Amino acid sequence: GNSVTQMEGPVTLSEEAFLTINCTYTATGYPSLFWYVQYPGEGLQLLLKATKADDKGSNKGFEATYRKETTSFHLEKGSVQVSDSAVYFCALKRNSNYQLIWGAGTKLIIKP
Amino acid sequence: NAGVTQTPKFQVLKTGQSMTLQCAQDMNHEYMSWYRQDPGMGLRLIHYSVGAGITDQGEVPNGYNVSRSTTEDFPLRLLSAAPSQTSVYFCASSSRVGDSPLHFGNGTRLTVT
Numbered sequence: 001g002n003s004v005t006q007m008e009g010p011v012t013l014s015e016e017a018f019l020t021i022n023c024t025y026t027a028t029g030y031p032s033l034f035w036y037v038q039y040p041g042e043g044l045q046l047l048l049k050a051t052k053a054d055d056k057g058s059n060k061g062f063e064a065t066y067r068k069e070t071t072s073f074h075l076e077k078g079s080v081q082v083s084d085s086a087v088y089f090c091a092l093k094r095n096s097n098y099q100l101i102w103g104a105g106t107k108l109i110i111k112p
Numbered sequence: 113n114a115g116v117t118q119t120p121k122f123q124v125l126k127t128g129q130s131m132t133l134q135c136a137q138d139m140n141h142e143y144m145s146w147y148r149q150d151p152g153m154g155l156r157l158i159h160y161s162v163g164a165g166i167t168d169q170g171e172v173p174n175g176y177n178v179s180r181s182t183t184e185d186f187p188l189r190l191l192s193a194a195p196s197q198t199s200v201y202f203c204a205s206s207s208r209v210g211d212s213p214l215h216f217g218n219g220t221r222l223t224v225t
Contacts, residue, residue, distance in 0.1 A: 043216035
């Protein structure tokens with residue numbers, strides 16, 4: 001079946017550190033892949049997406065590349081800020097279906 | 113542009129009470145859904161709808177009812193509240209397009225005592 005696995009958190013980094021949050025997936029066909037972010041006390045919002053192999057999604061300094069050969073969609077940022085502290089969710093969506101399959105979320109804590 | 117609007121933002125219920133969480137979207141999205149988010153549990157799908165008059169169960173439907181009489185509205189009803197339903201509830205919608213993302217409301221924090 002379809003599934004998404006994220007690295008467990010919390011992930012704690014110092015400001016300006018390099019960030020990687022791992023996400024791997026299992027799916028049939030060619031799903032679309034998403035990263036959502038949830039800031040404290042808020043709903044989830046789309047951070048970036050990629051719809052086919054080798055696509056790179058990017059937004060707010062974050063990037064993720066759709067790697068079909070490794071079934072991965074790792075989130076990266078070169079220099080994190082305190083304001084990046086949030087919970088990050090990886091998700092996939094089969095294009096024939098409305099449903100999203102969610103990872104468990106990774107809490108990111110950035111210390112000044 | 114309002115997007116997805118949820119009301120109320122906070123609610124406290126006593127065990128056995130009933131209530132309706134409201135959700136409305138103004139993007140003409142076909143798909144609407146309700147999730148609950150518990151600490152350490154991520155998001156769990158309660159019910160969803162792919163259009164007016166069509167609803168279906170998600171992963172954790174027990175204790176909840178939904179209806180979809182219009183494209184815009186998708187209320188979630190708690191029939192007889194239980195402490196296990198203490199959670200944060202999110203409504204989300206999306207269009208039919210394959211890679212279209214979910215748009216979330218800001219959530220309703222429900223406490224059942």
